[in-house]
Amino acid sequence: MAVLNFIINNILTQASVIIGLIACLGLLLQKKPAGVVVSGTMKTMLGFLVLSAGSSVLQSALTFFGAAFNAAFGLESAVVASIESINGQAMDALGLGGDIAITLAGIFIVNIILARVTRFKYIFLTGQALLWEATLCVVFAYFLGLEGLPLIIAGSIVGGLFATLMPALAQPVVRQITGSDDIALGHFCTFGYMVTALVAKLTGNKEKSSEDIKLPKSLEFLQDTYLSVMVVMIPFYLLAAGFAGPQACAEYCGSTNYMVYAFLQAMQFVVGLYVLMTGVRMLLAEIVPAFQGISMKLVPNSKPALDCPVLFPYAPNAVILGFIFTTIGSLIGMLISPYFGAFVVPGVMSNFFAGGTAGIFANKMGGRRGVVIGCIVHGIFIMILPAMLSPMLADIGFQNVTCTDVDTIITSFFFVIIKGIAGIF
C-alpha cells in the first residue's frame, strides 16, 4: 500500500511521466516491439523535459523584454505573440503539463468519435496545432475553475469539436483551391482564413489571379526559421532597451552594458524557442503517428486535415504576397493593439504560415486585389485577437506572451463566455 501511495503521489503526479505513459499506450496499441515501446516512452519524457528547459530560457528573455518595453513606452503590458511560449509556460511554470497531455489524447478520441458518427469526416493530423489547442483548452478550462477530471473532459470535448469543425469550416474554400474533396486543412487559423476569404470576395476580382504575375519563387530570407525570428526580435529588444535607458534595465543586466544585454537577450529568446521546439517535436514524435495509425483504421473514409503547407503548391505566388501583406497588416495591428488590451509584437513565422495560407484563400475568392486587401485585414485581425486575450492570459499567470493561432483564441473566448454565463447564475 505504501508503495502504491508513493507511486500515485510522487510519480504519477509528474507531467513527464503522464506524457510518457500516453506515448507508451499509443505504442502498445500499435503492437510495437518492447524495445520500441521503451525507447519511444523515454524519448517522449525527454521531449517534455527539453521543452521545459527551453520554456525557462524563453520566459526569462520575455520577462526582460516586457519590463524594458513597458518602462520605455509607459505601457502596462507588452507581449510577444508566441504560442510556443504559451505552451511552454502552461506545461512548465503553471504545472498543467499532465492535464494538457491527457487532454491531447482526449481530443484525439473526441475527434475520432465525431468523425465516425457525424457527417464531418475530418481527422485533424497536425500534431503541433493539436498541442496548442489542448494547451488553450486546459488553460481556459482551468480559468473557468475546473480541475482534475472535469477539466480534462471539458478540454477534450471543446478541443475535439474544434479539431473536427474547423476543417469543415474551411472546406468550402479548400475544395475550390484543390479542385477536389480529398484533403482538408488542419491548421488552427481558420477564422482568420475565412475572414480573409470574405474580405477578398467582397473587394477583389477572382479573374485576375496572383498566379498570372511574375514573382520571385521563394522568400529566401526565411530559409532559416530561427535566423528570421532573430532578425525580427533584435530590433525590438534594442528599441525597448534604448528607450528604457540603463537605469530601467539595471535590475536585469548587472555589470553588462544594457544594450549588449538586450542584444544577448534577443538571442536568448531564439535559443529558448529553438530548445522548446526541439522538445515539442520529441514529445509528439511518438504520440502523433500512433494517433494517425489508429484514427485512419477506425475511420477509413476520413478526410485527413493536414498542415497548411499542403496548400502552398496550389498558389505559390499567393503565399509570398500573403506573407508580405499579412506582415504589413500585422504592423498596423501592432500599432493599434494597445487599444485592445496589450501591445503585441508580431510573430514572423506565424505571419509566414498563416499569412501565406490566407493569401491562397484570398486569391481564390478575390484574385490579386483580394490578396492585398484581404491579407492586410488578416494581419490586423491576427493582432487584435491576441491583444484582446492578453489581459486574461496575464490574469492566469502568463508573462509577456500571447497566442498566435486565432482558433485557439476563439476557443479561449468560448470558455470565457461560458464563465460569464455561469457567473450570471
Add this chain to the structure above:
Amino acid sequence: MFLFGKKKSSAKEETVQKPEINTEELLQKAEELKAELDNALDKEQKAKLLTEIGSCYFQAEDTEQAIYYYEQSLEENKQLGRAYTDLLKLYNQKRQEAAEAKDDEKIKEYMDKVQGLMQLSKDVLRGKV
C-alpha cells in the same frame, strides 16, 4: 457556409465532370514520351517529361506507374506543380486503401510520403532547394 454555398456545387462539378478517357491512347503517348527522356537537355526538361508521363498514367488510372513517374519528376527537379498536387491525391488514395485493409505499415508509409510533400512545399517557398 452561406457565403460559399454556390461554390460548393461548382467545385463538385469540377470533380465529377471528367473528360472521356482513351486509355490506349494515353499509354501510347506515355511510351512516346519515355523515348524522349534520353534526349532531355537538362534536369528541368527531364522533370517536365516525367511529369507528362506521370500525367498520362494518372489519367489512365494506373496509380502505381503514375506515382513512380511523378516521384521521379520531383527527384529530378524539386518544384511545386502538377506532379506534386497529383501525388498528393494518389498518396491519399493509397492511404485510404491501406486504412480499409487495416495495413499499418502502408498507412504509415503513405502518411510519411504526404509529410514529405509538405516539407517540400515549405522548403521550396523558403528557397531551401
